[in-house]
Amino acid sequence: MPVGLEKAELDRIEEIVAVRRKVKRKDTLFRSGERFTSLYAIRTGVFKTQVTTEDGRDQVTGFQMAGEIIGLDGIVNNRHSCDAVALEDAEVCVMPFDRIEELSREVTALQRHVHRIMSREIVREHGVMLLLGSMRAEERLAAFLLNMVQRLHARGFSATELVLRMTREEIGSYLGLKLETVSRTLSKFVEEGLLEVNQRHVRILDEAELQRLVNPPACA
Amino acid sequence: MPVGLEKAELDRIEEIVAVRRKVKRKDTLFRSGERFTSLYAIRTGVFKTQVTTEDGRDQVTGFQMAGEIIGLDGIVNNRHSCDAVALEDAEVCVMPFDRIEELSREVTALQRHVHRIMSREIVREHGVMLLLGSMRAEERLAAFLLNMVQRLHARGFSATELVLRMTREEIGSYLGLKLETVSRTLSKFVEEGLLEVNQRHVRILDEAELQRLVNPPACA
DNA sequence: CGCCGCATTGACGTTCGTCAAGTCTAGTGG
DNA sequence: CCACTAGACTTGACGAACGTCAATGCGGCG
Known part of the structure; x- marks a missing residue:
């Protein structure tokens, strides 16, 4: 410390x-x-x-x-x-x-x-x-997942897999979303091939795309 | 200090x-x-x-x-x-x-x-x-106005009148709303007799009601 | 006097919340 | 060991709140 x-x-x-x-x-x-x-x-x-x-x-x-x-x-x-x-x-x-x-x-x-x-x-x-003031649901969740996995990675865990210790409702509360929206958005990420989700176990398949969601390339 | x-x-x-x-x-x-x-x-x-x-x-x-x-x-x-x-x-x-x-x-x-x-x-x-995660537009704006007037009052200004130094867009950015929503919500407060608004000059007419908006009475 | 930034208002669209039904999993007790 | 239950999760249909786009108004400053 x-x-x-x-x-x-x-x-x-x-x-x-x-x-x-x-x-x-x-x-x-x-x-x-x-x-x-x-x-x-x-x-x-x-x-x-x-x-x-x-x-x-x-x-x-x-x-x-x-x-x-x-x-x-x-x-x-x-x-x-x-x-x-x-x-x-x-x-x-x-x-x-x-x-x-x-x-x-x-x-x-x-x-x-x-x-x-x-x-x-x-x-x-x-x-x-x-995040709360200016991002949409997808962006919030992508930012959340990337942040979690990055912090876990810094502690010696996988850079692509994580186990969520909190419920969908708690994630939603943190992100200013309802639990249904969290669930739906996760499902959407799975459909799009960005994630594998099994209950609280998440595997990140396309980190680059998640990153692009959080920070869309400057359109200039 | x-x-x-x-x-x-x-x-x-x-x-x-x-x-x-x-x-x-x-x-x-x-x-x-x-x-x-x-x-x-x-x-x-x-x-x-x-x-x-x-x-x-x-x-x-x-x-x-x-x-x-x-x-x-x-x-x-x-x-x-x-x-x-x-x-x-x-x-x-x-x-x-x-x-x-x-x-x-x-x-x-x-x-x-x-x-x-x-x-x-x-x-x-x-x-x-x-505020950003769990309040609706009216509540956010009421909270914002009460907070501003309270801080100004603590500095010797009026407890009911204030001059906003920022634009609607800046208020919106702070509150996670678009400027149009800020404007509309202010207009609504005026209609309901809670405020007088003249450009950036705001007078609070019904502080109690604004306070109730921020913190609805526990419905228990 | 005229321009420009700021504000207001309306019509419409999107996103997300709400409500509800149903599934899955883990933990508990028979 | 297995049935049972409660909590967590998923999914769908619908609606409300807020965003978007656009037109217009207003006031201050050069």
């Missing part, structure tokens, strides 16, 4: 990361309204984060996997403003935020790291806003 | 904030791809930030006004990933980010402040994702 630095510093960082917590499938790591104390680094498993309105609608704001950090939303008000739910049995490192702040005052590499993580999340969300 | 602390510290913070920059209407404060060096605190004027795809579509990711900080997107990669455009003549404080990091190692209040600003932006974007 942190970058190359000295031994004494490394020890102190490892101390922060010492506490582990297991979260079973469908359990929450934290919920909106709960007191914020720590950030969590995912060791294993996949999570979704979601925000909910008073009238019960909710929006999945992201899917997080090993190596990613969740809980940043809680810093502003010392309360979490979204739920984090495990999509499969998972384990996280509990990193007390006051310890992080304390140590990042001394270790500039850690300070930079924290800033970059938060900035990365802001940039990621810009991308989601672009 | 910073919170209550000591004199020597305050001096050093003011040093960071010393450099000003004027930006004329339609000019950019920074553009996607430019090297990131500084955060900017808006002193006067309103900005929009937007991301652009290779094929030319773009998405307004936010409107920022006095007291708000822009440029956080640049921290991850030392390059900006969005454009910041002044919607009217504006002035900002240029705050070199390495100076901010340096000083926030010594002044814990500043460190906390920086963290909270970034976290607040993440939470704000969650709200936008909710």
